[in-house]
Amino acid sequence: MWPIIIFFLLHWYLSVFAQSFFLHRYAAHGMFRMPGFWHRFFYLFTWIAQGSSYLNPRAYAILHMEHHKHSDTENDPHSPHFFKDVVSMMVNTKNVYQSILAGAYDNRPDVNIKDYPTWPIVDKIGDSWLTRFGFMGLYTLFYIQFAPNPFWYALLPVHFLMGPIHGAFVNWCGHKYGYSNYDNGDHSKNTFVWDLFFVGECFQNNHHRYPRRANFARKWYEIDVTYPVIKAMQLLRIVRLKP
Ligand SMILES: [Zn+2]
Numbered sequence: 001m002w003p004i005i006i007f008f009l010l011h012w013y014l015s016v017f018a019q020s021f022f023l024h025r026y027a028a029h030g031m032f033r034m035p036g037f038w039h040r041f042f043y044l045f046t047w048i049a050q051g052s053s054y055l056n057p058r059a060y061a062i063l064h065m066e067h068h069k070h071s072d073t074e075n076d077p078h079s080p081h082f083f084k085d086v087v088s089m090m091v092n093t094k095n096v097y098q099s100i101l102a103g104a105y106d107n108r109p110d111v112n113i114k115d116y117p118t119w120p121i122v123d124k125i126g127d128s129w130l131t132r133f134g135f136m137g138l139y140t141l142f143y144i145q146f147a148p149n150p151f152w153y154a155l156l157p158v159h160f161l162m163g164p165i166h167g168a169f170v171n172w173c174g175h176k177y178g179y180s181n182y183d184n185g186d187h188s189k190n191t192f193v194w195d196l197f198f199v200g201e202c203f204q205n206n207h208h209r210y211p212r213r214a215n216f217a218r219k220w221y222e223i224d225v226t227y228p229v230i231k232a233m234q235l236l237r238i239v240r241l242k243p
């Protein structure tokens with residue numbers, strides 16, 4: 001039982017950290033710089049951590065900046081206030097993401113695709129169905145080996161769809177449930193005071209107010225667990241925070 005629990009928690013936290021640290025704070029917002037080696041290291045880390053649900057960093061970044069530009073209006077790719085349930089919101093998110101991947105935003109005057117990182121060979125391999133099914137096969141083999149009984153296999157779909165599940169929770173709850181420190185003219189909320197499950201992503205209200213600040217916590221009692229990691233990386237010269 002313990003190998004399964006440890007594997008589940010590792011996959012959950014590595015995947016959500018990759019999303020928050022690399023895709024969101026670095027690729028989309030450029031809150032810090034990374035020298036070439038670490039840039040590539042964390043690009044690969046994001047692919048391995050997200051595995052079967054890998055998201056292309058550039059497409060994620062463009063999609064996310066559309067969310068900031070149009071937060072909780074009808075042009076927001078994933079406002080919970082324009083969809084009847086979380087599934088229809090995520091289907092629309094996926095459709096917009098796919099259209100960005102297909103190049104629909106490449107020539108838009110308000111989008112400079114060169115602002116966002118890309119590594120074509122990793123993106124091509126990570127986005128192929130062969131690779132995605134390969135990761136699913138590895139997760140399944142782990143469960144076959146270590147699950148005490150087949151009921152545990154019910155967790156496998158969470159592994160397969162880890163990235164979208166994190167996105168669904170953050171996008172839905174982060175603009176619907178919780179408290180506000182600021183009036184941002186949208187419905188962004190801070191869902192938790194200590195965001196221990198989504199490593200800071202649920203501080204949507206604080207983040208929409210200060211979209212370029214690497215620390216999503218604003219009040220003394222709020223904890224954004226990714227920020228101390230970024231500060232430690234700065235001491236180790238892995239990242240350079242922008243002033
Ligand atoms: Zn938001």
Ligand SMILES: [Zn+2]
Binds near residue numbers: 024028029211
């Ligand atoms: Zn953001």
